[in-house]
Amino acid sequence: MIAGQAFWFMGIALTVGGVNLLLGLFGLRLKTASLLATGLVELLVLAQLVITVLVLISGANPAGSLPEYFGYLLVALLVPIGGAALAIAEKTKNATIILGLAGLTISVMFLRMFTIWFG
Numbered sequence: 001m002i003a004g005q006a007f008w009f010m011g012i013a014l015t016v017g018g019v020n021l022l023l024g025l026f027g028l029r030l031k032t033a034s035l036l037a038t039g040l041v042e043l044l045v046l047a048q049l050v051i052t053v054l055v056l057i058s059g060a061n062p063a064g065s066l067p068e069y070f071g072y073l074l075v076a077l078l079v080p081i082g083g084a085a086l087a088i089a090e091k092t093k094n095a096t097i098i099l100g101l102a103g104l105t106i107s108v109m110f111l112r113m114f115t116i117w118f119g
Contacts, residue, residue: 017103024097063119
């Protein structure tokens with residue numbers, strides 16, 4: 001894990017989640033842009049997986065538990081997919097709220113992965 005990259009990913013996930021949550025709370029229905037933004041968050045999690053594998057291959061190790069780190073990372077891969085599936089199934093304003101909560105969850109998971117990696 002790279003410290004600067006982790007904070008960028010966390011900030012983007014937080015922004016996507018916050019904007020989607022606010023859109024849902026203001027009553028706006030699901031839009032393609034909200035799904036695409038959640039897809040971006042999923043791509044960030046995939047990028048985090050690739051970066052982590054490359055950093056591990058280079059010889060770096062986390063300060064905390066590696067299995068715990070990968071547990072967070074694998075669950076983080078599922079959250080945006082599950083959120084998008086629920087949002088597509090739900091046709092009301094709650095769909096956008098679901099995507100917002102998924103984005104906020106991922107930002108917290110990025111923070112937790114950061115603390116596991118750097119101690």
